[in-house]
């Protein structure tokens with residue numbers, strides 16, 4: 001199998017469009033030059049479009065977790081009371097970060113495979129007065145759940161003065177999150193998901209209220225001092241040497257996203273989700289997440305009696321060159337996940353389902369060849385009408 005002909009169907013890193021790849025390979029430039037300043041200012045505009053905000057968005061060199069840590073480092077001091085919504089591995093990461101910065105965490109757990117109900121957020125805020133920050137996950141990649149951020153934001157605004165901080169690392173650009181319109185204070189994202197870039201950049205967008213809170217915060221920080229990034233960003237600069245190559249790539253990727261249009265991009269992700277879900281159902285495999293919470297950027301499929309999901313992933317990769325993800329933590333060996341985010345098309349879903357069908361047979365599980373592909377094709381045809 002040619003390495004470059006493989007199909008990377010995992011929830012990040014995701015395939016990189018050739019134009020973005022080419023941009024990343026341009027000759028290096030001085031990061032303190034008019035040339036870099038032009039790019040830095042141009043990507044700020046593009047990022048405002050993707051984050052659907054008029055506020056400032058800063059770019060960090062680091063993976064998504066760097067942006068999560070930056071948000072916590074700038075908003076949580078020892079003793080800061082924070083409500084953390086935990087329904088998977090990435091909710092847990094917020095909790096670990098809050099604990100690392102000695103915040104006082106109130107944990108609201110919700111079941112794996114479901115989203116958190118906004119009423120429960122309202123109840124938790126009422127039961128624990130003095131919460132200053134709420135940490136939520138838009139798209140919980142470990143379970144393939146899309147949370148109701150609009151509902152959560154409403155509950156937070158109605159019931160408290162707390163800031164709402166959302167991890168949108170695997171959702172931004174693939175599912176709506178108009179942060180200003182919904183009243184979300186901080187949104188963090190990463191480059192290697194729906195933004196179609198290699199890993200290595202992350203982003204923090206913050207409301208005016210959140211920027212003020214960060215400026216006043218007594219929390220110790222240096223590399224992650226977000227107000228410093230904001231100040232430098234206003235001049236088209238970064239406080240420290242940025243990943244210049246990924247800035248070239250980011251400018252190109254943002255142009256592609258703007259060219260397609262955000263709404264059209266959301267529709268494409270929903271279509272890919274519906275195709276994959278229809279295909280999996282037709283193969284008689286259980287979907288791990290019900291319709292209500294189904295993520296548009298990845299789908300989790302539960303294992304069944306007689307199917308070793310790890311064996312399936314292995315043959316789908318080695319025999320057909322389609323790379324799928326397994327489960328994380330307590331879901332290891334119990335689910336497999338199909339990524340459909342970023343640079344992916346409806347036809348890619350047909351390829352992935354075709355490989356899953358073949359892989360099921362090769363893994364010794366009797367599934368009807370063509371049934372999943374056909375169901376996905378029907379969804380696509382219906383959508384085109």
Ligand SMILES: Cc1ncc(COP(=O)(O)O)c(C=O)c1O
Pocket residue numbers: 011012063064065066090137139140141142167168169170190
């Ligand atoms: C929802 C979510 N949050 C956080 C992360 C962590 O991002 P990174 O691995 O880029 O640090 C990921 C990565 O998969 C994610 O999907």
